Every structure is written in C-alpha cells, then in structure tokens.
Amino acid sequence: MRLLTHNTLRNNSAEANGKGYPLKISAVEVRVDDASEVGTDSEREIAFVKGILDMLDWKILVKAAAELGLNTLPPTLNENLVNDDNFLRALYHVLMNVHLVKGMLTCPDTGREFPVTDGTVDFTMEEDECENVRY
Amino acid sequence: MEHHSEISHNRYNVLIEFAHIHLEFQRPELESVLSLHDIAIGRDCIEVPLPSSIPTVENYRPFLILSFDYHYAKEKFNLDDDGYVIQSDMSRFSKIDRTKPTIASVLSRCTLIRSAIELWGAGPSFDSCVEHARQLSSGCAGRITLENCMKLSSSWKITIHTLGTKFNREEQNDMRMKFAFFNLPGKVQMVNPTNEFLLIREVELDPKGTPLSQERDNFLSPPLAVYYGRVLGGIRDWRGNGRLDQFSLKKRSYLGPTSMDAELSLIMTNLGLVRNGSFCFDPFVGTGSILLTCGLRGGYCVGTDIDIRVLRGRSDEENVLSNFKQFRLNRPDLIRSDNALYHRHYRMNKPIYDVIVTDPPYGIRAGARKSGTKEEKIRAIPEDRRHDHIAQTKVYPVSDVMGDLLDVSARTLVMGGRLVYIIPSMRDFDVEKDLPNHECLEIAHVCYQPLQTELGRRVVVMKKVKEYDPSLRESYLSSVWINGPESAEKCANIRERLLEAAKLKPGYEEKAAYRKKRRQITREEKKKQRAKHV
Numbered sequence: 001m002r003l004l005t006h007n008t009l010r011n012n013s014a015e016a017n018g019k020g021y022p023l024k025i026s027a028v029e030v031r032v033d034d035a036s037e038v039g040t041d042s043e044r045e046i047a048f049v050k051g052i053l054d055m056l057d058w059k060i061l062v063k064a065a066a067e068l069g070l071n072t073l074p075p076t077l078n079e080n081l082v083n084d085d086n087f088l089r090a091l092y093h094v095l096m097n098v099h100l101v102k103g104m105l106t107c108p109d110t111g112r113e114f115p116v117t118d119g120t121v122d123f124t125m126e127e128d129e130c131e132n133v134r135y
Numbered sequence: 136m137e138h139h140s141e142i143s144h145n146r147y148n149v150l151i152e153f154a155h156i157h158l159e160f161q162r163p164e165l166e167s168v169l170s171l172h173d174i175a176i177g178r179d180c181i182e183v184p185l186p187s188s189i190p191t192v193e194n195y196r197p198f199l200i201l202s203f204d205y206h207y208a209k210e211k212f213n214l215d216d217d218g219y220v221i222q223s224d225m226s227r228f229s230k231i232d233r234t235k236p237t238i239a240s241v242l243s244r245c246t247l248i249r250s251a252i253e254l255w256g257a258g259p260s261f262d263s264c265v266e267h268a269r270q271l272s273s274g275c276a277g278r279i280t281l282e283n284c285m286k287l288s289s290s291w292k293i294t295i296h297t298l299g300t301k302f303n304r305e306e307q308n309d310m311r312m313k314f315a316f317f318n319l320p321g322k323v324q325m326v327n328p329t330n331e332f333l334l335i336r337e338v339e340l341d342p343k344g345t346p347l348s349q350e351r352d353n354f355l356s357p358p359l360a361v362y363y364g365r366v367l368g369g370i371r372d373w374r375g376n377g378r379l380d381q382f383s384l385k386k387r388s389y390l391g392p393t394s395m396d397a398e399l400s401l402i403m404t405n406l407g408l409v410r411n412g413s414f415c416f417d418p419f420v421g422t423g424s425i426l427l428t429c430g431l432r433g434g435y436c437v438g439t440d441i442d443i444r445v446l447r448g449r450s451d452e453e454n455v456l457s458n459f460k461q462f463r464l465n466r467p468d469l470i471r472s473d474n475a476l477y478h479r480h481y482r483m484n485k486p487i488y489d490v491i492v493t494d495p496p497y498g499i500r501a502g503a504r505k506s507g508t509k510e511e512k513i514r515a516i517p518e519d520r521r522h523d524h525i526a527q528t529k530v531y532p533v534s535d536v537m538g539d540l541l542d543v544s545a546r547t548l549v550m551g552g553r554l555v556y557i558i559p560s561m562r563d564f565d566v567e568k569d570l571p572n573h574e575c576l577e578i579a580h581v582c583y584q585p586l587q588t589e590l591g592r593r594v595v596v597m598k599k600v601k602e603y604d605p606s607l608r609e610s611y612l613s614s615v616w617i618n619g620p621e622s623a624e625k626c627a628n629i630r631e632r633l634l635e636a637a638k639l640k641p642g643y644e645e646k647a648a649y650r651k652k653r654r655q656i657t658r659e660e661k662k663k664q665r666a667k668h669v
Binding site: 009013051 | 437
C-alpha cells in the first residue's frame with residue numbers, strides 16, 4: 001500500500017458518521033523501492049505528481065508519512081514548493097516508492113481495523129456490516 | 136485518362152493494411168491511437184475511398200487510405216522515416232515525444248495494423264496504378280517525396296504482395312520493371328535495404344479473410360485494386376515481427392482461468408487512451424492481465440478484487456505482482472474490496488483516474504461475488520475471529536455489477552477519462568437499448584468479438600462528459616437500464632441462457648446422463664484412494 005493510495009481511503013460506515021478518515025497506520029514492515037529496481041523517468045514522475053496534487057489531502061499525507069517513519073515532508077504546501085521540480089520528484093518518491101508491506105489501518109472514529117498483508121489492504125466487510133447498499 | 140483522381144499527389148497519402156481479425160475493433164483502435172497524438176480523421180486528415188475494379192464490394196477489405204495535407208504532415212511527423220521505429224521493449228516505449236514521431240511509430244501502436252506504406256500509386260488495375268505512380272512528381276507532395284527518396288536511397292528492393300495468387304519469377308519481374316521509370320539510385324538489395332517498396336495486388340476476400348478463387352476458365356480474374364508505395368517503419372509486417380510475443384500468455388508467470396488473450400487487452404488499453412503516466416484502475420483485477428498491459432504502456436496501476444485467492448496468486452512466484460516484476464514495472468497497488476461497496480472505502484472527493492479498464496465478472500467462468508450473507512438473520516462475528524474470517528459472499532447479479540461499475544467510473548474518472556469494459560452478449564443485441572447507461576458517461580465505441588455462433592463479447596468504451604453529483608446517486612443507479620430488467624437480462628445470466636440453448640440441442644439428455652455417471656465414478660475412485668491412505 002502506497003501513501004498515495006492511503007490518501008484516498010476511508011471507513012465510510014454508518015457508525016463513522018460520514019468521516020472515517022484518515023486511517024491510522026500501525027506499520028510492522030515497510031519497504032522503500034530502490035530507484036534502480038524500477039527505473040526513473042523524472043519527466044513522467046513530475047507530470048504524474050502535478051496531476052494528482054490537487055486531489056491529495058496534504059495533512060493526511062504528512063501524518064501517514066510520519067507513521068511510516070518519514071518526517072521529511074513540510075507541514076504545508078506553498079506556491080514555491082509546487083513549482084519546484086526537485087520537491088516534486090522527492091514527493092513522487094514518498095507517494096509511490098514507499099510501501100506498507102505489513103501492518104494495520106485503524107478507523108479513527110470506530111476503531112475498526114483493516115489488515116495489510118503483502119502490501120495488499122483488506123477491506124472485506126463482514127456480513128453484519130453489509131448494509132443494503134442498493135437504493 | 137482514368138486514374139483515381141481522389142488520391143491526389145498534392146497530398147501526403149498513407150495506405151494502411153489491417154490484419155484480418157477483430158474487424159470491428161480496427162477503426163476504433165486506429166482512431167483512439169491517432170487521438171493520442173491529437174489527430175482526428177476528418178479534421179486533420181481525410182479518409183480516401185479505396186480504388187475498386189468492382190462497383191460494389193460486399194466483403195471486408197483490410198485497407199484504408201489516409202490523406203494528409205503535406206504541410207500538416209511535415210509539421211506533425213518526421214517524414215524521413217528511416218530505420219526501425221518499432222521498439223520491442225515496450226516498457227520504455229511511449230516516452231513523451233519532444234521530437235516529432237514518425238508515422239510508423241504512431242501507427243505501430245495499433246495491434247491490428249500489419250503495415251503502413253507511403254502511397255506512390257494506386258488504381259483499380261495494374262496499369263492504372265502504374266499510370267498514377269508516373270504522375271507522382273506532378274504533385275507538390277509527391278515531388279518532394281520522390282526527391283527525398285532519391286537523396287536517401289542507397290539500396291532498395293520491391294516486394295510483391297499478391298494475396299493468395301501465385302505468380303512465377305518472370306511475371307514478378309515484369310511487374311517490378313513497370314516501375315523502373317523511377318530510376319532510383321543505388322543498388323537492389325534483398326536483405327535490409329534502406330528502402331523497401333511494396334507492390335500490392337488486392338483481391339476480394341471471403342468473410343474469413345481467405346482470398347476468393349481467382350481463376351475462372353483458366354483466366355486469372357482481374358485484381359480488386361493495385362497499390363505501390365514505400366514501406367514505413369522499416370518492417371514489412373509489424374505483426375509478423377513477433378512484437379506481440381513477449382506479451383503472449385505463455386510468457387507470463389501467472390495465469391488464471393480468466394486471463395484474456397493478450398491482444399485484446401492491448402487493444403483495450405489503446406481504446407482507453409492509456410499513455411505514459413496515465414493513472415489506471417481495474418476494479419475487478421483478477422490475475423491482472425489488463426492492468427499489466429496498462430503498466431506496459433507507462434500507466435500507474437491500482438487494482439481491486441474481492442477474491443483474496445486471486446490476489447494472492449498461487450505462490451510468491453506466481454501472482455499479480457510477479458507479472459509486473461517480470462517486466463520491471465512499478466508494482467500496482469492492490470486492495471481487496473467489493474466494488475459494490477466502493478463508496479464505503481474511498482474518499483472520492485475528487486476524480487482521480489484517467490482510465491478504468493476492466494473485464495467484469497459475468498458468471499460464466501469466474502463467478503461474481505459481492506459481500507453479504509445468503510441467510511436472513513445476520514450474526515455478528517466475535518471480535519477475536521474477525522481478521523481471519525472470510526465473509527460469505529453472495530451472487531452479484533450482472534446487472535448490478537454493471538450499474539456499480541458505471542457509477543464508480545462516473546465518479547472517479549477525470550473529465551474526458553475513459554471506461555473500457557467487456558460485456559458478454561448474444562449476437563442479437565440492441566446496442567442502443569441494451570447497454571447500461573449513465574448520465575455522466577457517453578458511449579464512444581462498441582466492438583463485437585464473436586466467440587461462438589451466437590455468443591460473443593462486446594468491448595464498450597465510454598467517456599466521462601459530465602461532472603458527477605453525489606446527491607443523484609440513487610437516480611443514476613436506477614436509470615442504468617433503459618429497458619429495465621429486460622436489457623439487464625440480455626447481459627446477465629448468459630450461463631443460464633447457454634444452458635437453455637444447450638438443452639434444446641439433440642442428444643443433450645444422453646450427454647448429461649453420461650457426464651453424471653462419469654462424475655459418480657470419479658467420486659467413488661477418489662473415495663477408494665482416500666480409504667487406502669487412511
């Protein structure tokens with residue numbers, strides 16, 4: 001699970017009352033990709049980050065990164081940072097190359113836990129949680 | 136003099152030859168790939184009717200002529216086009232091109248195109264083609280084309296492509312000599328010449344792509360059309376070059392029962408406009424074959440699936456991720472979740488995906504699953520059992536699968552983003568009324584691939600044209616099927632329909648009884664085996 005993915009997740013249950021995020025991360029195993037493993041194409045990376053910047057909740061990202069042991073992100077974004085290619089490349093690295101391999105995601109409102117195994121988040125719902133979602 | 140006046144030598148003309156497969160996909164794929172370069176047929180180039188010696192040809196012709204204004208072509212493309220442009224390492228294939236692409240590098244992304252040639256002459260007969268070629272330098276584009284070729288050409292050859300008709304060596308040489316008037320400098324070289332010229336003698340094909348019989352009363356029937364031109368991309372037949380081989384199913388480390396043919400997923404990613412840096416999502420990722428193709432085209436991939444067994448794969452070496460690793464791609468993010476409950480797990484405050492490409496579960500091979508129990512009374516799972524408990528899944532009707540897919544797509548695609556999905560359908564199917572709809576999505580293409588006589592699958596391409604309003608979710612979902620349950624029926628329950636159709640066939644009863652008996656025998660054998668080992 002990448003930090004980019006984590007930024008989009010929530011536990012939107014009836015109990016959580018419309019909130020259910022950010023999911024708190026308890027990390028057991030984290031892996032950081034070495035650039036040589038996947039090859040770098042900085043133009044592509046910067047373009048990608050610029051594209052999703054709008055959609056990110058920055059506060060969630062900073063907190064989640066800290067939970068994975070990364071404390072290098074600035075507390076807020078500003079004009080200068082957003083136009084700085086070096087910053088964007090570093091941001092790409094944080095969003096895309098850091099993986100939570102094993103751990104737990106916990107809903108801040110209800111305490112419901114979602115395990116992460118082999119990098120895959122498990123959101124399977126139990127029978128009693130499956131409210132009738134159609135109509 | 137009768138020559139095809141619409142193919143003007145004042146313009147830059149390209150003849151495209153398609154493979155005789157996936158016929159309905161060819162034009163949509165070509166249009167999609169062209170649009171990746173901001174080229175639209177009708178606006179930036181025109182399609183010129185093919186010359187024809189027969190007034191009405193019923194059968195499909197695997198050729199298409201695109202005609203460009205010369206200055207446009209010169210601005211847009213690198214027309215020098217020498218050497219190989221088709222790279223076999225697709226993972227680095229589509230870098231954002233600062234320099235101008237060649238026409239071959241643009242077109243070769245189409246999996247269904249065999250070759251493209253710079254058209255020097257064309258006509259409904261051999262002589263008219265020669266005559267048309269003689270006029271090449273009379274047009275401004277033709278003159279420059281010829282001049283450029285004279286400069287570059289140090290070696291060349293002419294290949295004759297006669298679609299099923301055999302000509303002996305002498306006859307072939309005669310044909311070649313007819314074009315000798317070009318007086319090209321340099322020598323004839325059979326292996327790897329600088330330029331290869333192609334002389335195509337088109338004949339009518341039957342629906343399967345086999346040339347219709349050419350001989351009648353010992354006379355050879357005249358060709359349908361004849362074309363002559365310079366091969367683009369340095370390779371006569373892009374498909375024969377083993378380009379697709381590396382993606383062939385055989386090579387992937389992990390395959391499941393529903394891994395679709397690699398070619399179809401390549402076509403789907405073209406229809407979806409996946410490019411370098413696209414953010415791609417597959418809500419029913421399964422073994423990840425489609426997502427892998429997105430990755431190969433430079434996309435960032437996210438996949439979800441409710442089935443943990445498929446996500447985990449068979450072992451550490453054989454799973455979705457090992458496929459990506461095999462091709463040195465960034466790993467996709469995988470999430471085990473139920474697409475029917477998408478809104479339960481994701482923030483969806485802003486649309487994020489450029490492309491959603493998927494092969495939804497439709498109950499024929501992989502059964503569709505949705506969370507929730509079949510029972511009436513629901514019991515809470517005790518806390519200590521929760522994490523290992525595998526919740527019961529219940530059948531997820533295809534009509535709901537599609538409704539949820541469209542709604543999630545409408546919500547999470549960026550404006551102009553594309554949804555590409557497969558839906559099984561009988562041949563008899565009203566594309567207007569029987570496909571699922573969504574107010575925010577518009578159908579761009581529907582392509583049919585026949586699988587059996589009456590059953591096939593359709594690949595549907597939709598694009599997001601309207602912003603999603605969350606307060607209208609229920610209204611969106613309730614208007615997915617125009618004809619209500621009737622249309623949903625046509626896509627759903629194909630298994631039942633196939634079963635019903637099979638039951639009507641003669642011999643069904645006997646076959647079913649035989650199969651039942653065999654299953655019984657196998658069960659008994661297994662029991663005996665187990666008893667022995669106890």
